[in-house]
Amino acid sequence: MPTREINFDGLIGPTHNxxxxxxxxxxxxxxxxxxxxxxxxxxxxLAKMKFLADLGIAQAVLPPxxxxxxxxxxxxxxxGSDAQVLDSAKRQSPVLLAACCSASAMWAANAATVSxxxxxxxxxxxxxxxxxxxxxxxxxxxxxxxxxxxxIFRDESRxxxxxxxxxxxxxxxxxxxxxxxxxxxxxxxxxxxxxxxxDGFNATSSAPAxxxxxxxxxxxxxxxxxxxxxLTRTLxxxxxxxxxxxxxxxxxxxxxxxxxxxxxxxxxxxxxxxALAHIRxxxxxxxxxxxxxIEVPASEVPLADAVRSYLFNSQLVSMDDGMALICPTECQDxxxxxxxxxxxxxxxxxxxxxxxxxxxxxxxxxxxxxxxRLRVVLNDAEQAAAAxxxxxxxxxYVALVDWVQRHYREELYPDDLSDPLxxxxxxxxxxxLTRFLxxxxxxxxxxxxxxx
Ligand code: SUG
Numbered sequence: 001m002p003t004r005e006i007n008f009d010g011l012i013g014p015t016h017n018x019x020x021x022x023x024x025x026x027x028x029x030x031x032x033x034x035x036x037x038x039x040x041x042x043x044x045x046l047a048k049m050k051f052l053a054d055l056g057i058a059q060a061v062l063p064p065x066x067x068x069x070x071x072x073x074x075x076x077x078x079x080g081s082d083a084q085v086l087d088s089a090k091r092q093s094p095v096l097l098a099a100c101c102s103a104s105a106m107w108a109a110n111a112a113t114v115s116x117x118x119x120x121x122x123x124x125x126x127x128x129x130x131x132x133x134x135x136x137x138x139x140x141x142x143x144x145x146x147x148x149x150x151x152i153f154r155d156e157s158r159x160x161x162x163x164x165x166x167x168x169x170x171x172x173x174x175x176x177x178x179x180x181x182x183x184x185x186x187x188x189x190x191x192x193x194x195x196x197x198x199d200g201f202n203a204t205s206s207a208p209a210x211x212x213x214x215x216x217x218x219x220x221x222x223x224x225x226x227x228x229x230x231l232t233r234t235l236x237x238x239x240x241x242x243x244x245x246x247x248x249x250x251x252x253x254x255x256x257x258x259x260x261x262x263x264x265x266x267x268x269x270x271x272x273x274x275a276l277a278h279i280r281x282x283x284x285x286x287x288x289x290x291x292x293x294i295e296v297p298a299s300e301v302p303l304a305d306a307v308r309s310y311l312f313n314s315q316l317v318s319m320d321d322g323m324a325l326i327c328p329t330e331c332q333d334x335x336x337x338x339x340x341x342x343x344x345x346x347x348x349x350x351x352x353x354x355x356x357x358x359x360x361x362x363x364x365x366x367x368x369x370x371x372x373r374l375r376v377v378l379n380d381a382e383q384a385a386a387a388x389x390x391x392x393x394x395x396x397y398v399a400l401v402d403w404v405q406r407h408y409r410e411e412l413y414p415d416d417l418s419d420p421l422x423x424x425x426x427x428x429x430x431x432x433l434t435r436f437l438x439x440x441x442x443x444x445x446x447x448x449x450x451x452x
Contacts, residue, residue, distance in 0.1 A: 002380050003118075003187040005258075006058040007315070007373040008390070009049050010108035011400070011433075012042040013064030014408050014426045017417060018365060019098035021137045024211030025366035026247040026307060034364065038103075039408035041361030043401065045106065045372060048326075048357050050397050055324065055355075057317050058383075059392040061400070062152075062374065063433055065105040065144045066443045068423055070451075072100045072140050082451050083420040090418035099137035101417045107367045108374040109177040109252055110138065111145045113223050116181075116377035117158070118189040121228035124160040125382060127153065128223050130175030131164040134214040139167055147442045155385040162226045165219055169212075170200035173219040176374055177250035178239075180257045182279070184288040186318075186377050191287045193235045193279065194220035195251040195269070197244055206270070208241040214249060215239075233286045235278055238270040247307035252370050254306060258316035258323055261350055263294045265306050294349055301336045309334035311341075313368030322352035328368045329356045389438035399436060403429065424450070 020032025053059040070082060076096055078085040089097035105111070115126045129145040132138035142164040153159035165171045178197075183190030197213025199205040207213050217236060224234050239251050243265070248254045254268035262279070269275035276293065283291045296306075306312055308330070315326040325344070331337040341354050357369050378386065389396075407429035409422075416422055427450075430443060 001187070003377060004058050005186055005375050005377045006060055006383070007052060008060045008062050008108055008376055009045060009373045010062045010106040010111070011064050012038070012045045012106040012362065013067055013103035014038050014429050015067040015101045015412070015417065015422065016041045016103040016106070016361065017098070017101060017412050017414065019095070019102060019414070021099055021102060022135055022249070022366060024244065024247065024249040027364055027366040031364045033414050036412045037361055037410060038412055039404055039410050042404040042408055044359045044361055046397065046400055046404065048359055048369060048372065049392050051355070051357060052315070052317065052326065053392050053397070055317070055319060060390045061392060061437070062108050062111065062148060062390070063437060063439065063442070064103060064430065065141060066430055067101050067103060067426060068097070068417065069100040069140050070423070071444055073097070082423060086418040086420055086423065094414070097417055098414070100140065102137040104138050105141045105145065106362060107371040109371045110175045110250070111141070111374050112149060112175050113173070113179050113227070114176060114374065114376050115192060115227040115229060116190070117379065117382065118187070119192060119227070119229055119233065121230070122160065124158055125153065125376070125378065126160045126162065126227040128162040128226055129164045130173045131167045131171065132174060133167045133169050134172040134212055142167070144442060144444070148439070151439045151442050152387045152390055154387065158382050158385050165222055170216060171219045171222065172200065172214050172216050173223065174215045174250055177252040177371065178215045178220070180251070180255060180262065182257060182262060182283055182287060182291065183259055185259065187379070189233060189287065191233050191235065191283050192224070192229055193237060194224060195237050195239050196220045197239045197241070206241055208244040210245040211247070211249065213239070213241070213244055233282070235282055237275045237278070240267050240270045243267050243303060246303040248303070249366070252313055253310065254312050256312050256314055256316050256370060259318060260288050260290055261292045261294065261316060261323060263312065263316065264296070265301065265303065265312060266295050266297045267303050292349055296340060301340050305334050305336045309337035310363065310368035311337040313370045315369050315373065316351070319352070323350045324353040324355060325351055326355050326357055326369050328363055329358045329360070330363060332356055387439060389436070403433060407432070
């Protein structure tokens, strides 16, 4: 049955801000307390979706989450009316307030791990929302992510939804950002590769020295079990601790794949020779014969440049005439990445085109084009069973641009996060959005139930 990969992009929410919350994420740290532009951020995200849709790539949207997360602030002991909660959080713990305001659900590559029905024993598409347990602000996303995915993929005979793994750093799971899938064509079964940063339960195993390794081996193995994957078509590889220490807090900062192509930094994996031998062997045994490995040596693009330019956080997509790489514009500003891309098109690879996309508002928080999307491989019948309102048409794009322009602020200063009007504006925006995406109630709040 015809099968395609659909990019579900996170719509950037009205509280998009720079709070320096993400440890090990150099861009997030560098932009701490900078003024953000939520409207521009959301429009950049939408322009990327439209660009891909116009290339003929199936595109859908995931709605933002309710922020400020009032329930989380109340759980942390801030009480009274909504305005009092926001005010006391700002006075007593601005960092907790910022964490509860983060629009971080925009980075849909961390929303969940998804295994296509061709790979699972029961022939269903399996979803596990990521617990994102290593960063507090991100750990708030999992319950609503689960509700959104269930609302989009309702048919239990085709879609299996698992709860997030228990939220403990030893079982830290960052979703699809640490998951690679190689296959012949999307119709066929694939080799699923889980890339973890450390052993969660073995303190003596090697781990990065400077920054946290967010994904653990035990988390990756649990997801593979839940998704009923065939272990002969599944690999668990360790990310290079040096890459994490250089700022590659997720594996998708140092590798990108599509179908039979894997583009990766030479320092992406711990024991690279072992990792690549395993990939080659598993792929040829069970999935495909024409694996194309494109290694980028550190002498061409040093790790620091890969992190600065987000070269590997590009989207690699299949077109009728070969593949296209959708890179962040920052790749044009970093000479080594720019040179690499110039030469890439002359190499014997299926990559025929390179496009540059401006998602700088997201990039300033460490989120490139690939971070903003969750890949979901669906056959025609599965796509027909998914909620239709989230698929990007020209009309939906125009409606979303209009919605952003009506509801989003131009600028957000760190002090604005406690403004009770921002909460009302965000709720009003989300209420309208869920109605036109036709998703039903996916948020814990109901407009009109504010606490005053
Ligand atoms: O988890 N940034 C996100 C960026 C996630 C990028 N995703 C992928 N690589 N797939 C993170 O580090 C910054 C928020 C702040 O500082 O305000 C943040 O959460």
